[in-house]
Amino acid sequence: MTITAAHIPAIVALIAGILILVMPRLLNIVVAIYLICVGLIGLGALRFLHL
Template identity: 95%
Template sequence: MTITAAHIPAIVALIAGILILIMPRLLNIVVAIYLICIGLIGLGVLRFLHL
């Protein structure tokens, strides 16, 4: 299975959800990291890194 740019938000969301279930106090940090990742993906920054 090849991971494409379309899969990255789904993978990040899955990891964030699991972390929130395990440690609810991480909610602020997880949401912040998620929003930063989605913003970088939306801006196309990850394309420059060939991800």
């Protein structure tokens, strides 16, 4: 299975959801990290990783 840029937001969302269920206090941090990752992917800032 090849991970493409289209798969990354879904993977990050899945991990974030699991972390929030396990540790609800992490909600603010998880949401912030998710938004930063999605923003960087949307801007193409992670293109150098060849994903």
